[in-house]
Amino acid sequence: MRIPISALIGLVLTAGFFLMAIFAPLIAPYEMAEVVGDVWEPRSAEHLLGTDNIGRDLLSRMIYGGRTTIIIATAATILSFTLGSFLGFTAAVIGGWIDQLMSRFVDLLMSIPTLIFALVVLSVMPVNTTMLILVMGVLDATRVYRLSRAVAVDINVQDFVEAAKLRGEKRGWIIFREILPNALSPLVAELGLRFIFAVLFLSTLSFLGLGVQPPDSDWGGMVKENKEGIVFGIGAALVPAAAIAALAISVNLVADWVLNRTSDLKGGRGG
Amino acid sequence: MAETLLDIRNLHIEATVYPAGEPAKDIVIVDDVSLILEKGKVLGLIGESGAGKSTIGLSSMAYGRGSIRLSGEVFLNGREILSSGSRGLRKLRGKEVTYVSQSAAASFNPAKRLMEQIVEAALEHGVASKAEAEKRAVQLFRELSLPNPETIGNRYPHQVSGGQLQRAMTVMALVPEPDLIVFDEPTTALDVTTQIDVLAAIKKAIQKTGVAALYITHDLAVVAQVSDEIMVLRNGAKVERNTAENIINSPQEDYTKALVSVRSIDHKEKKPSKNPVLVARGISAAYGNKVQVLKNISVEVHPGQTLAVVGESGSGKSTLARVLTGLLPPFEGTVTFAGRTLSRALPQRTKEDLRQIQMIYQMADTAMNPRQTVETIIGRPLGFYFGLQGKKRRERVLELLDEIEMGEGFLDRYPAELSGGQKQRVCIARALAAKPKLIICDEVTSALDPLVADGILKLLLRLQRSEDVAYLFITHDLATVKAIADSIAVMYQGSLVRYGSKSDVLAPPFDDYTDLLLSSVPEMRIGWLEEVLQNRKMESAGN
Numbered sequence: 072m073r074i075p076i077s078a079l080i081g082l083v084l085t086a087g088f089f090l091m092a093i094f095a096p097l098i099a100p101y102e103m104a105e106v107v108g109d110v111w112e113p114r115s116a117e118h119l120l121g122t123d124n125i126g127r128d129l130l131s132r133m134i135y136g137g138r139t140t141i142i143i144a145t146a147a148t149i150l151s152f153t154l155g156s157f158l159g160f161t162a163a164v165i166g167g168w169i170d171q172l173m174s175r176f177v178d179l180l181m182s183i184p185t186l187i188f189a190l191v192v193l194s195v196m197p198v199n200t201t202m203l204i205l206v207m208g209v210l211d212a213t214r215v216y217r218l219s220r221a222v223a224v225d226i227n228v229q230d231f232v233e234a235a236k237l238r239g240e241k242r243g244w245i246i247f248r249e250i251l252p253n254a255l256s257p258l259v260a261e262l263g264l265r266f267i268f269a270v271l272f273l274s275t276l277s278f279l280g281l282g283v284q285p286p287d288s289d290w291g292g293m294v295k296e297n298k299e300g301i302v303f304g305i306g307a308a309l310v311p312a313a314a315i316a317a318l319a320i321s322v323n324l325v326a327d328w329v330l331n332r333t334s335d336l337k338g339g340r341g342g
Numbered sequence: 343m344a345e346t347l348l349d350i351r352n353l354h355i356e357a358t359v360y361p362a363g364e365p366a367k368d369i370v371i372v373d374d375v376s377l378i379l380e381k382g383k384v385l386g387l388i389g390e391s392g393a394g395k396s397t398i399g400l401s402s403m404a405y406g407r408g409s410i411r412l413s414g415e416v417f418l419n420g421r422e423i424l425s426s427g428s429r430g431l432r433k434l435r436g437k438e439v440t441y442v443s444q445s446a447a448a449s450f451n452p453a454k455r456l457m458e459q460i461v462e463a464a465l466e467h468g469v470a471s472k473a474e475a476e477k478r479a480v481q482l483f484r485e486l487s488l489p490n491p492e493t494i495g496n497r498y499p500h501q502v503s504g505g506q507l508q509r510a511m512t513v514m515a516l517v518p519e520p521d522l523i524v525f526d527e528p529t530t531a532l533d534v535t536t537q538i539d540v541l542a543a544i545k546k547a548i549q550k551t552g553v554a555a556l557y558i559t560h561d562l563a564v565v566a567q568v569s570d571e572i573m574v575l576r577n578g579a580k581v582e583r584n585t586a587e588n589i590i591n592s593p594q595e596d597y598t599k600a601l602v603s604v605r606s607i608d609h610k611e612k613k614p615s616k617n618p619v620l621v622a623r624g625i626s627a628a629y630g631n632k633v634q635v636l637k638n639i640s641v642e643v644h645p646g647q648t649l650a651v652v653g654e655s656g657s658g659k660s661t662l663a664r665v666l667t668g669l670l671p672p673f674e675g676t677v678t679f680a681g682r683t684l685s686r687a688l689p690q691r692t693k694e695d696l697r698q699i700q701m702i703y704q705m706a707d708t709a710m711n712p713r714q715t716v717e718t719i720i721g722r723p724l725g726f727y728f729g730l731q732g733k734k735r736r737e738r739v740l741e742l743l744d745e746i747e748m749g750e751g752f753l754d755r756y757p758a759e760l761s762g763g764q765k766q767r768v769c770i771a772r773a774l775a776a777k778p779k780l781i782i783c784d785e786v787t788s789a790l791d792p793l794v795a796d797g798i799l800k801l802l803l804r805l806q807r808s809e810d811v812a813y814l815f816i817t818h819d820l821a822t823v824k825a826i827a828d829s830i831a832v833m834y835q836g837s838l839v840r841y842g843s844k845s846d847v848l849a850p851p852f853d854d855y856t857d858l859l860l861s862s863v864p865e866m867r868i869g870w871l872e873e874v875l876q877n878r879k880m881e882s883a884g885n
Contacts, residue, residue, distance in 0.1 A: 229708050230703045230705060230709040231708060231709055231710050231711045233669070234703070234772075236669075236688065237667055237669070237688070237696060237699075237700075237701055238696060238722070238726060239693050239696040240726070248714075249711055252711070252713035253711065253712065253713055
């Protein structure tokens with residue numbers, strides 16, 4: 072199997088980001104909130120990326136911030152997929168008024184702009200990691216619901232599903248053994264994209280001050296902290312911004328490749 | 343000697359395929375085929391799927407589907423055409439050589455009226471003025487017995503029937519007065535009673551205009567009616583070429599002999615028993631309270647016997663199967679199984695009821711989960727109904743594989759790794775695994791090549807003897823019915839028109855519809871078509 076060069080770059084970068092997130096405490100030279108120098112020190116041997124707006128080591132903060140970003144985005148994506156695909160499959164298999172009720176409720180949620188909705192919820196609820204994951208997960212689940220319901224409706228009318236129903240199989244078997252394996256290809260490709268959206272969404276929330284709260288920070292929050300520096304020609308805010316872009320692009324490269332590969336394998340061994 | 347029109351020399355066609363998980367490789371589709379067609383003659387190309395017959399047909403207009411590579415030489419009217427550029431080909435296609443495809447419904451532009459599309463090629467090539475071309479089209483409509491020849495051209499493709507559309511496409515091919523027409527399975531997608539009209543129309547058109555034709559089909563009985571000569575192909579190579587008469591009456595090669603003797607299964611009719619296994623009484627059903635598709639149907643299936651349900655598309659035969667399985671609850675009538683009345687709807691039926699009635703589908707491709715192995719597919723009913731697990735289950739799966747004449751090597755295969763016939767065999771094994779008393783077979787052989795279908799029918803008959811299972815066999819193919827049925831139900835527009843033992847149903851006097859249906863089944867002899875058309879009592883529904 073040959074991996075195209077773009078996918079290879081994506082894989083290496085993505086893996087790098089995730090390893091960084093997992094081993095953050097081992098890699099980071101300083102503590103997350105430790106003030107170690109002057110405000111906005113330039114790059115030096117001691118501080119490879121310089122220091123931030125109150126003199127914390129920017130590299131260490133980038134590493135810890137990345138950890139926060141990736142963990143929250145991953146958890147939200149997992150939540151949205153579990154919730155969205157399970158409800159989507161169920162609606163497709165059961166059909167009738169239950170499907171109508173769920174689908175119209177999802178339409179209702181989707182008709183409200185996601186960011187506004189999240190801002191409203193987060194401004195009245197206590198902002199902590201769990202709440203962030205919940206809000207992002209539930210909002211994203213509406214998109215996953217739409218996709219998985221559409222895919223499952225297609226699969227549900229195929230003869231092999233009818234054969235399973237004629238055999239007397241329960242809904243659980245039909246959803247998890249007949250439909251799910253055949254819906255994986257489009258869902259896996261969507262997984263990458265939804266993860267990127269989660270990263271961008273979290274960064275937006277933090278930038279607006281409703282995401283991760285100080286002294287902790289994620290990359291979006293770090294852009295906010297250091298944005299005043301740009302006026303003085305200090306590029307500290309650009310580092311987290313570039314990291315967000317790099318993460319988004321590398322995951323996208325992988326997702327593209329997975330989509331191409333799985334659609335080639337339609338009906339095959341499924342990789 | 344007559345003048346040579348088409349001369350194909352050492353045609354070799356290759357394509358690159360990309361199998362899943364393997365490196366790309368080149369496969370040979372057509373290997374060193376040469377043929378000569380004289381002006382005004384009809385050559386039938388016959389073979390199974392993958393024989394390369396369509397590919398050869400298209401190469402006579404220097405066209406290849408997808409990324410296939412053609413080499414060799416093709417002379418049309420003495421000019422080599424494979425090497426002529428796209429400009430030269432554009433002058434040629436639609437003028438000297440035209441094409442009639444299998445599915446006219448998919449080939450016509452649904453947004454344009456028939457006439458506009460039919461005269462397009464003639465106008466494009468400047469063969470005739472618009473008025474002349476339309477006049478010629480109307481004349482051809484009349485000759486091919488299309489209704490309202492003056493005005494039918496004003497209709498849109500969806501406003502005429504499938505058989506009419508196929509004839510309209512033949513007219514389209516004839517209007518530019520070509521030297522050669524390529525017919526690519528023009529009647530395969532049609533019902534038998536419609537097929538016969540299209541076949542007659544094509545034959546008449548060829549005779550009247552003196553055009554030469556390549557007639558591609560997998561049905562030897564059909565091609566024998568229209569061709570002067572027949573060329574038998576297999577796996578991209580020539581098997582045999584001879585006059586139609588010689589191919590039918592004295593085939594030389596073993597493969598041709600097998601094709602000619604297809605459906606010569608010997609099956610003695612069994613007498614009905616006292617206790618039928620399944621009784622359907624006064625079944626009426628409708629989709630969505632509006633369209634009534636079954637009207638008061640009563641049939642019986644006897645243990646270890648086969649009831650064949652015959653009819654054209656839209657006759658309601660598949661709907662009957664859906665009612666019996668409980669997928670579509672009838673609004674009237676009862677289904678009794680082994681003395682017990684079954685619930686109308688699927689969710690209310692017991693596991694035991696479900697086990698007793700199994701189903702085999704037309705398209706084995708979609709009837710199996712592409713993500714399950716053969717072992718899972720056959721093993722699931724064993725675990726589900728009998729609680730078999732692990733080693734015991736595997737042993738039983740192997741037994742079943744043995745019964746369908748497939749070996750241990752297939753256990754870990756996925757459906758995509760099986761041939762069409764093997765897929766259908768696995769579906770049969772899955773049905774058998776439940777040890778049912780009745781298997782509903784919904785057109786199980788109609789998507790298969792004749793020889794493969796024959797194998798499946800023989801297997802079904804053998805299994806019926808060894809397992810004592812009854813079949814309700816839904817089909818539109820009367821040759822199949824003759825081969826395997828004990829009793830027959832003929833359906834027409836949702837009603838039962840004739841029902842009884844095979845010998846009774848197939849013996850005269852016939853009602854008009856059964857007569858039409860029976861007489862429309864192509865027989866493997868020359869001159870059959872003319873005979874039938876003379877003796878017909880009823881026009882086909884698609885006319």
